[in-house]
Amino acid sequence: MNRTDAFWRLFVFFRPYWKRAVTCVMLIGASEGLRLYFIWLTQHLLRPLIESGIRTGEGDWLVSLVQKALHWLVADVSPRFTLLAAVCLVGMGVAILRAALSFAHTFLANNIAQKVVLDLRRRLYSHLQLMQPSFFEQERTGQLLARVINDVATLQSLVTVGIEDLISTPVLIIGSLTMMIVISPLLTLIALLLLPFVGLLMWRLGKRLRKASYETQVALGNLTALLRESFSAIKLVQAFSAEEQELNQFDQRNRQIYQHALRAIRLRTMLSPSVELVGTLGVILGVFIGGVFVIQGWLHPESLLSFMVYFYTLASNTRKLTQIQAIREQVTGASERVFQVLDIQPEITDAPDAIDLPTVKGEIVFENVHFRYPESDEVLRGVSLKIRPGEKVAIVGPSGVGKTTIAMLLMRFHDPTEGRILLDGHDLRKIRLRSLRKHIGLVLQDTFVIDGTVRENITLGNPDATEDEIVEAAKLAKVHEFIERLPNGYETWVGEGGAFLSVGQRQRIALARALLRKPAILILDEVTSHLDAESEAAIQQAIEQAMGGRTVFIIAHRLSTVKKADRILVLQDGQIVEEGCHDELVAADTYYRRLYELQR
Ligand SMILES: Nc1ncnc2c1ncn2[C@@H]1O[C@H](COP(=O)(O)OP(=O)(O)O)[C@@H](O)[C@H]1O
Ligand SMILES: [Mg+2]
Known part of the structure; x- marks a missing residue:
């Protein structure tokens, strides 16, 4: 130009x-x-x-x-x-x-x-x-x-x-x-x-x-x-x-x-x-x-x-x-x-023939997914996995290995450089972004709180939610009682970046927000990493309650969070190197077992 x-x-x-x-x-x-x-x-x-x-x-x-x-x-x-x-x-x-x-x-x-x-x-x-x-x-x-x-x-x-x-x-x-x-x-x-x-x-x-x-x-x-x-x-x-x-x-x-x-x-x-x-x-x-x-x-x-x-x-x-x-x-x-x-063209846009998925079962398939960030080495080098609807899957691995990247690919914040990701059999690139993201509830490790009231934070993305739905989500996230005790209840101002709330409270509000969408898939990325043992236990409970029939991705550093998952995937060097439930992995000579013993 x-x-x-x-x-x-x-x-x-x-x-x-x-x-x-x-x-x-x-x-x-x-x-x-x-x-x-x-x-x-x-x-x-x-x-x-x-x-x-x-x-x-x-x-x-x-x-x-x-x-x-x-x-x-x-x-x-x-x-x-x-x-x-x-x-x-x-x-x-x-x-x-x-x-x-x-x-x-x-x-x-x-x-x-x-x-x-x-x-x-x-x-x-x-x-x-x-x-x-x-x-x-x-x-x-x-x-x-x-x-x-x-x-x-x-x-x-x-x-x-x-x-x-x-x-x-x-x-x-x-x-x-x-x-x-x-x-x-x-x-x-x-x-x-x-x-x-x-x-x-x-x-x-x-x-x-x-x-x-x-x-x-x-x-x-x-x-x-x-x-x-x-x-x-x-x-x-x-x-x-x-x-x-x-x-x-x-x-x-x-x-x-x-x-x-x-x-x-x-x-x-x-x-x-x-x-x-x-x-x-x-x-x-x-x-x-x-x-x-x-x-x-x-x-x-x-x-x-x-x-x-x-x-x-x-x-x-x-x-x-x-x-x-x-x-x-x-x-x-x-x-x-x-x-x-x-x-500047957005990297991710709706394909002209992208479809809406009114409901999803929550089956996720990664087919030989490779990914690199612009100007970085390859982060994922051929990840293949299949997750059944309603399955609870944990991804563990050293920090920087690409766990969050997997979640971001699933949200379609990026597209794989090679391979493809399918939701209920549809390539993510063929699903309209809004439709895809509607079905995924995302809770991140880092604070994800907007400057506004508790209610505004929970209803972000669901401005039309009814009072009952909001309370239900908050209860599911085990944060309703806490909110009730706040000076102005749901209308309490959370401060910039949620400054008036503890990390654990913020996380549970973020969880309530994700649950309010009634997502078929729930992604929890290091939700408990910054918490003390007590808050961790509280949110752990909330998470278990919230899982319901959903497909759940738990990304964690701390293994206490992932023990109960149906399946644990260990990510290393851009690939899934170990796979199984907690007992299986601990029984064998695995990276997971060494990690588990270290943390005990
Ligand atoms: N936006 C980005 N641009 C470039 N590199 C990135 C970006 N985000 C993450 N990375 C790199 O990709 C790798 C994987 O990151 P990440 O998925 O966040 O790891 P994990 O969640 O397992 O700790 C890291 O080496 C990180 O430095
Ligand atoms: Mg991460």
Whole structure:
């Protein structure tokens, strides 16, 4: 995608509002047309004051019309006087009308810009939601956030200004040029020879401005990333008294932003006075040449006045073209980054022929599954297994061996690099994601709690659950009584990341959440790993109660959790090396037995 594309692609977001946009364009056109007409009127204003032998009905037809009406009303007033009054009346009318139009189109333009930005923000957010979880681990999350927030904010402010200028500027340029030609083609030609100097000068500065503002954005992204990293590890920073170290890093990046921003500002401020100067000198030269025309009798003095105002309008709007160019560059820069994010294809999507599975039995088959993360060695090297509906299977093995990876593949957060996984005989890639995930209840080792009430946490993913269902799930997870004892019961705030709850309580709430979906398959990944013996026993009980007729995957480090499983799989070097129930495995000379004896 090249830069220009990014700019034009933005227009897709305007499509739903094209009617409003067309109305806005027409209103701006009308409003600027009136401005040009107003300038035209000034010469008529001067005419009755300068010339003595003025005749009725000369010049502008609207003015003549009003003048005739005035004559009809008050017959014995001099034509000079009625002409003056008529010009003023028309001028007043034009001014009032223009104010109304101006209000309307400014409001409309802002409205469109806000709507577009609203949609864009939503698109970005919902697009990022499609990304596989590992995406947020790879890409620097801070950069991403900075993109979404800063660039969209930039677009918002720029687009609002841009829409109006984009339309009014060309209208004014073409309009005033036409009027200048009407007044005096020769003088217009001379005036035009003055303009190109300005344009050329500005073009070059604009390019450098773009680069500087892009660098500022990047630097800002770096800073945001640093902030996130450093505050998420604030305990570590404080415990090791590394504040100074962190501050130094911060300073360095903060200064970078300052320098880039300063450069952008310097360029921008240079741009404006230099154009102003060139413009003013041009006008003065124009006055001189125009004066010569009047003295020579080639031009009415009052027409020279209108001509000069038209020329000024032309010059200042040509100058505005450079501003528009600068805005366009910035819009392009910001939308380029936004589209970069929007163009990232989610790794996992629904196949066009994916099906819905309204109910599942819970049979799971891994067929020679290989898997590697991007830029990693192969984690799974040919895992084959078959799990009957309702079977309780435990996966054990050293940490880092790929146990969680198996669970993630089952959730289809990734696809196998080789082989396939089947649910009830259907390849996971042929099942719609929503449908697949609906049938799986997932509880993870790491806290999985959103900032909200206990109820919001349990009903995440099931917003329509009834009170009875919620209580039932909580009871099944053995957390109902605990919740009842909380100050506000189910409405108690859990704090950010569940800070007000113990790990064991969080785990049971997470379990209740998973159970509320009434999943056919339950995945428990190291649910008890961080718990003390007492909480472990409690959640162990909850788990046993929750298993019901479900297919259950228990991933565990601690073997006390897996003893009761129907089948235990030992994962090593990316393959299943041992398989059997606890008693069988302990009876033989197995890795499992050594592990079991170590932990006893
Ligand atoms: N998102 C990821 N990107 C790259 N490598 C990963 C990712 N997640 C896990 N890994 C690597 O894959 C291997 C298996 O990880 P994991 O399945 O979490 O192991 P376990 O759950 O058995 O401790 C590890 O070596 C880990 O470093
Ligand atoms: Mg793990």
